Amino acid sequence: MNSKTAHFLLYRISCLILAALLSMTATAEENPEESGEQGAEESSNLSEEIEDLKKSALQLNRDLLILEEELLFPDNTQLTLFLSVDIGNYFRLDSVKVKVDDEIVASHLYTERQNFALSKGGIQRLYVGNVKKGEHELTAFFTGIGPDNREYKRGATMTLDKDEDAKMIEIRVYDNKAKMQPDFDFKEWEL
Amino acid sequence: MYLAAAYSRASAIIKPIRRQLALSVLVLASASAIEAREKPLTSVADLRYGAALYNYYLDDYLSAMSELLIADEQGGIDGHGENPKIMEGGLAAGYGMERYASDIFERLLDQNRSQSVRDSAWYFLAKLRYQHEDWARAAEALDKVGKKPEKKLAEDINALRMNILLKQDKPAEAAEYLKKNRFAERWLPYFHFNIGTAFARKRQFADAIDYFDFLAQDIYQGEEYRTLYDKAMTASGYAYLFEQRYDEAKAQFSRVRLNSKLSNRALLGYGWAAAELEQYQEALKPWLHLTRSSVEDENHQEAMIAVPYAYEKMGELGLALNHYQKAEASFSEEIQKIDQVLISLQNDDLLDALQLQSEGDIDWLSFARDQQLSPRLTYLVQLFSRNDFQGSVVEFRDLLALRTHLNEWQTRLTFYSEMIAARELDRTEKSEFLKVSALTERIAAMQQQRSDYAKEIERIASEKDFFSLAAGDEIDLISRVSRSGDTIEKLRESDPFIDEYEESNRRYRGLLLWDANEKFGERLWQAIKTLNKLDDTITELSDVKKRINALMLGAPDLDRYRGQVDSANTQLESMLARIEEAISNNEGELKAQVIAVLYEQRRRLSNYLAQSRLSVARIYDLTNQERENAEFQRIKDQAQVKQPDDTIAEGESEIETETETEAEEH
Numbered sequence: 001m002n003s004k005t006a007h008f009l010l011y012r013i014s015c016l017i018l019a020a021l022l023s024m025t026a027t028a029e030e031n032p033e034e035s036g037e038q039g040a041e042e043s044s045n046l047s048e049e050i051e052d053l054k055k056s057a058l059q060l061n062r063d064l065l066i067l068e069e070e071l072l073f074p075d076n077t078q079l080t081l082f083l084s085v086d087i088g089n090y091f092r093l094d095s096v097k098v099k100v101d102d103e104i105v106a107s108h109l110y111t112e113r114q115n116f117a118l119s120k121g122g123i124q125r126l127y128v129g130n131v132k133k134g135e136h137e138l139t140a141f142f143t144g145i146g147p148d149n150r151e152y153k154r155g156a157t158m159t160l161d162k163d164e165d166a167k168m169i170e171i172r173v174y175d176n177k178a179k180m181q182p183d184f185d186f187k188e189w190e191l
Numbered sequence: 192m193y194l195a196a197a198y199s200r201a202s203a204i205i206k207p208i209r210r211q212l213a214l215s216v217l218v219l220a221s222a223s224a225i226e227a228r229e230k231p232l233t234s235v236a237d238l239r240y241g242a243a244l245y246n247y248y249l250d251d252y253l254s255a256m257s258e259l260l261i262a263d264e265q266g267g268i269d270g271h272g273e274n275p276k277i278m279e280g281g282l283a284a285g286y287g288m289e290r291y292a293s294d295i296f297e298r299l300l301d302q303n304r305s306q307s308v309r310d311s312a313w314y315f316l317a318k319l320r321y322q323h324e325d326w327a328r329a330a331e332a333l334d335k336v337g338k339k340p341e342k343k344l345a346e347d348i349n350a351l352r353m354n355i356l357l358k359q360d361k362p363a364e365a366a367e368y369l370k371k372n373r374f375a376e377r378w379l380p381y382f383h384f385n386i387g388t389a390f391a392r393k394r395q396f397a398d399a400i401d402y403f404d405f406l407a408q409d410i411y412q413g414e415e416y417r418t419l420y421d422k423a424m425t426a427s428g429y430a431y432l433f434e435q436r437y438d439e440a441k442a443q444f445s446r447v448r449l450n451s452k453l454s455n456r457a458l459l460g461y462g463w464a465a466a467e468l469e470q471y472q473e474a475l476k477p478w479l480h481l482t483r484s485s486v487e488d489e490n491h492q493e494a495m496i497a498v499p500y501a502y503e504k505m506g507e508l509g510l511a512l513n514h515y516q517k518a519e520a521s522f523s524e525e526i527q528k529i530d531q532v533l534i535s536l537q538n539d540d541l542l543d544a545l546q547l548q549s550e551g552d553i554d555w556l557s558f559a560r561d562q563q564l565s566p567r568l569t570y571l572v573q574l575f576s577r578n579d580f581q582g583s584v585v586e587f588r589d590l591l592a593l594r595t596h597l598n599e600w601q602t603r604l605t606f607y608s609e610m611i612a613a614r615e616l617d618r619t620e621k622s623e624f625l626k627v628s629a630l631t632e633r634i635a636a637m638q639q640q641r642s643d644y645a646k647e648i649e650r651i652a653s654e655k656d657f658f659s660l661a662a663g664d665e666i667d668l669i670s671r672v673s674r675s676g677d678t679i680e681k682l683r684e685s686d687p688f689i690d691e692y693e694e695s696n697r698r699y700r701g702l703l704l705w706d707a708n709e710k711f712g713e714r715l716w717q718a719i720k721t722l723n724k725l726d727d728t729i730t731e732l733s734d735v736k737k738r739i740n741a742l743m744l745g746a747p748d749l750d751r752y753r754g755q756v757d758s759a760n761t762q763l764e765s766m767l768a769r770i771e772e773a774i775s776n777n778e779g780e781l782k783a784q785v786i787a788v789l790y791e792q793r794r795r796l797s798n799y800l801a802q803s804r805l806s807v808a809r810i811y812d813l814t815n816q817e818r819e820n821a822e823f824q825r826i827k828d829q830a831q832v833k834q835p836d837d838t839i840a841e842g843e844s845e846i847e848t849e850t851e852t853e854a855e856e857h
Contacts, residue, residue, distance in 0.1 A: 046586075046773070046776055046777060046780065047287070047582070047586065048290070049773060049776075050287065050586050050589070050590065050773055050777070051287065051288045051289065051290055051291065053590075053593070053766070053769055053770060053773055054286060054287065054288055054589065054593065055288060055291055056762075056766060057253075057593050057596075057597065057766060057770075058253070058256050058257060058260060059260070060597075060600075060759065060762055060763070060766065061253065061257050061596070061600075062257050062260040062261050062264060063755070063759065064600055064603075064604075064759055065257060065261060066261060066264065066265075067607075067752065067755050067756070067759070068603070068607070070752075071607055071610065071611075071752060082238050082241070082242070084241060113248070113249060114249065116248060117244070117245045117247075117248030117249055118245065120244065120248055121241060121244050122241060122242070122244040122245025122246070122247070122248050122249075123238055123241025123242050123244070123245055124242070124245050125242050125245075168238060170238065189238060
């Protein structure tokens with residue numbers, strides 16, 4: 001009696017121990033976890049199919065974006081505004097508001113994640129629109145947390161001369177190490 | 192408590208592994224950019240590169256990739272060397288397009304590139320092959336990396352090589368590699384644990400113990416490392432069990448924190464180690480504790496039949512029977528619940544139930560609160576932690592996101608189509624206006640007039656018709672002189688002073704003629720100048736007409752746009768159909784995996800149930816046999832006391848034979 005029970009239980013223990021050990025592969029940052037082999041081949045075919053789909057969708061998306069830009073924002077009227085933050089040690093952006101000739105064209109509230117993306121070198125496409133040829137005044141207002149964790153508000157202005165070519169303006173927030181303050185300016189890009 | 196831990200673990204592990212690859216690619220791409228240009232991380236030379244980065248950090252791979260593809264289409268990104276391509280490869284890998292990523296990295300190796308670019312490309316190729324479980328080719332790719340890769344890359348290469356050795360089930364080589372190479376400190380506990388696990392898989396438990404015990408040499412502060420420590424101690428305890436070193440096994444199990452996710456497994460092991468030492472009373476302590484935990488925990492299930500086993504070994508058959516019966520009832524109830532869950536999952540939309548369609552990470556904990564079937568999801572935690580399951584979930588979500596995105600494009604294209612139609616209408620109206628305004632005819636009429644003027648000027652010049660170019664009062668005076676001449680002719684016969692008048696008139700006319708003659712040259716020049724201005728006006732009008740015509744002829748552009756929109760609409764429809772099909776296939780695959788796990792759990796519980804029932808029957812048989820033996824002994828004793836003769840001896844023999852047969856049958 002007891003020998004049968006003990007044998008059965010030992011068998012079960014062995015299974016349990018093995019399961020415990022084999023399922024415990026640890027994950028260190030980029031190290032892999034255990035992977036199942038069930039239906040791996042089917043899965044792989046499906047994955048390849050999905051990858052093909054994604055590739056086609058990406059190409060179509062690219063073509064549609066180009067078409068959209070041509071349709072809605074022809075070069076002779078196009079104005080695109082970008083926003084970047086260089087490091088951001090002295091300023092954490094909470095919001096930005098942009099005016100073209102006294103008309104608000106863009107405003108944005110920043111999440112922590114968006115701030116992180118900006119601090120990592122990401123550039124936000126803030127506005128794409130149309131303006132007439134000639135001179136325009138561009139004004140950006142920034143609010144956020146400045147040095148010593150104090151609330152910080154600043155504005156910056158530039159005059160842009162719209163011509164036949166598409167206009168790309170980068171609104172830059174950057175650390176002025178000498179002043180230990182944030183600084184704000186505009187950079188016009190030629191593409 | 193356990194449920195909460197299980198759900199939060201599932202929530203943590205559902206994040207896509209592939210994102211890590213994209214991240215490492217970007218980190219390396221950024222790092223090499225910094226080194227090459229000695230500029231801060233955020234300095235970018237092309238807006239699209241920065242926009243792609245921004246979208247990447249917001250997990251918007253589609254937009255990030257699209258930015259790079261558009262940049263490529265419009266002439267590429269300047270000033271970043273190969274980084275945009277490396278970045279595109281990383282993003283593609285992160286977006287689950289591994290073949291596309293491989294193509295990019297292989298192309299980077301095709302041409303003359305810098306050593307650092309080649310090293311990065313080989314590393315990422317190795318990583319992609321590793322993800323495809325092609326260990327040998329992954330190792331080959333790593334062999335191609337230069338002798339002195341950049342420091343960060345070198346660490347990653349060592350880590351990947353280590354993982355490949357472990358995946359190839361070569362723990363001894365991995366152990367050797369660990370000794371001979373440098374690794375980031377933070378990775379060492381993981382590598383030791385993984386080598387220990389690999390040795391354990393090969394049943395080399397003594398070797399495994401050495402590596403598990405490495406983790407016992409340090410005190411860890413962070414929860415991540417504390418959990419790893421608990422895992423290592425639990426695994427080490429079981430390895431000692433296999434080595435039949437039960438006291439050491441108990442010691443290792445005792446090191447696992449009671450509030451750890453591994454504590455139940457360690458408690459179970461501790462019980463088995465004690466049971467092997469025949470310390471059943473001690474084994475019962477953790478096992479009885481486990482029987483009070485959640486029924487979905489497999490350690491609880493195991494403890495439910497381990498407890499009566501211990502009682503049985505202690506000779507407490509009544510208690511053993513009682514616990515086997517409890518286990519039987521518990522397993523039956525749990526099987527019924529799983530059956531209900533399986534029915535509900537098959538009837539309902541499984542993906543709704545699992546919240547796979549929601550954006551962001553899956554919050555299993557809040558889901559557990561809201562859903563009736565949630566406790567059974569504990570069985571799925573192991574499944575959720577598997578790479579292939581996570582991959583399928585991420586792919587499923589990608590497909591859903593693509594479907595939403597393409598549906599949005601369909602709506603926008605409808606708008607653009609209407610916009611193009613409006614522009615076409617506008618052009619038609621302009622064309623109509625041109626017809627109505629008869630601009631061409633008016634210009635022709637002006638040209639005719641100009642020609643007439645030119646002839647007149649030519650005549651005046653040749654005939655020297657000074658008065659034709661008179662202006663202002665002069666015309667009036669000339670007209671008056673002319674009228675006076677007519678009047679003189681009429682009065683010649685009747686007026687005696689007519690000669691005087693005639694003389695005066697002649698003198699006035701002569702003066703006017705003199706004056707006109709004086710001004711004739713300038714006036715002729717002015718007339719020619721005016722004629723030239725008229726020419727300019729006609730030319731200008733002709734230009735306007737040409738420009739309007741050109742605008743009208745701009746219609747082919749609209750046709751092109753219309754063609755593009757129509758073609759895109761067709762492509763969208765076909766792509767959406769393919770996506771629907773892929774979603775359906777993917778959903779089916781996920782469903783099959785989930786249901787398979789639940790069936791496996793059901794099968795396991797059925798086994799436990801069968802074992803419990805057999806044990807109950809066995810104990811009943813035992814007690815019956817003992818009772819029958821006791822009864823037989825009593826009868827035998829009575830017979831011996833009263834009349835010990837042959838008949839009784841025969842009857843005794845029959846009873847004994849019958850009892851033995853019954854026992855054998857049982």
